[in-house]
Amino acid sequence: GNSVTQMEGPVTLSEEAFLTINCTYTATGYPSLFWYVQYPGEGLQLLLKATKADDKGSNKGFEATYRKETTSFHLEKGSVQVSDSAVYFCALSTNSGGSNYKLTFGKGTLLTVNP
Amino acid sequence: NAGVTQTPKFQVLKTGQSMTLQCAQDMNHNSMYWYRQDPGMGLRLIYYSASEGTTDKGEVPNGYNVSRLNKREFSLRLESAAPSQTSVYFCASRSRQVSNQPQHFGDGTRLSIL
Numbered sequence: 001g002n003s004v005t006q007m008e009g010p011v012t013l014s015e016e017a018f019l020t021i022n023c024t025y026t027a028t029g030y031p032s033l034f035w036y037v038q039y040p041g042e043g044l045q046l047l048l049k050a051t052k053a054d055d056k057g058s059n060k061g062f063e064a065t066y067r068k069e070t071t072s073f074h075l076e077k078g079s080v081q082v083s084d085s086a087v088y089f090c091a092l093s094t095n096s097g098g099s100n101y102k103l104t105f106g107k108g109t110l111l112t113v114n115p
Numbered sequence: 116n117a118g119v120t121q122t123p124k125f126q127v128l129k130t131g132q133s134m135t136l137q138c139a140q141d142m143n144h145n146s147m148y149w150y151r152q153d154p155g156m157g158l159r160l161i162y163y164s165a166s167e168g169t170t171d172k173g174e175v176p177n178g179y180n181v182s183r184l185n186k187r188e189f190s191l192r193l194e195s196a197a198p199s200q201t202s203v204y205f206c207a208s209r210s211r212q213v214s215n216q217p218q219h220f221g222d223g224t225r226l227s228i229l
Contacts, residue, residue, distance in 0.1 A: 032215040
């Protein structure tokens, strides 16, 4: 079956530090990959996505590259801000293996950015 | 731009009570989903509806029922609430049931069962 493994948090950084949150996956077929962000008390918001190998998704200074050879989709940002403090979820969706296009989520990584 | 709207936002129930969580989307999406979020567990799919008129079980359907009332609305019912169902419940929708389409989430219902 499909699965997503992301680095466990919490991750605590100072403002303007470099961020990497690791995400690896196993999937049947050719998945689409997503990063979602959840701010306190809110639902999940799509941050970025990539739908085929070597695609780079980007949004709000965040980037992630779909690496088929390493089955990874690591999230990066060059300079984090206090407002980036949130929980980040890596997720995949595939249309094969009987998964019926459902999203499979990692367990989430809590990021705290201190001023 | 309402997107996905969930009601209520908070609810406290006693064990054995019943309740229906409501979800509506105004994006003309075909597919809708119900998840629960528990600490350290990520999101787990309870039920989903690939299109109007169909519903299917997800990973953790026991103790729940759903109704796809129309294209906009997808409700989740707890017939006899148990403390293990204390969780945050999220509804989501998706334009089409294809892998490259993202899901759009509501702000959640925080449910406590005493």
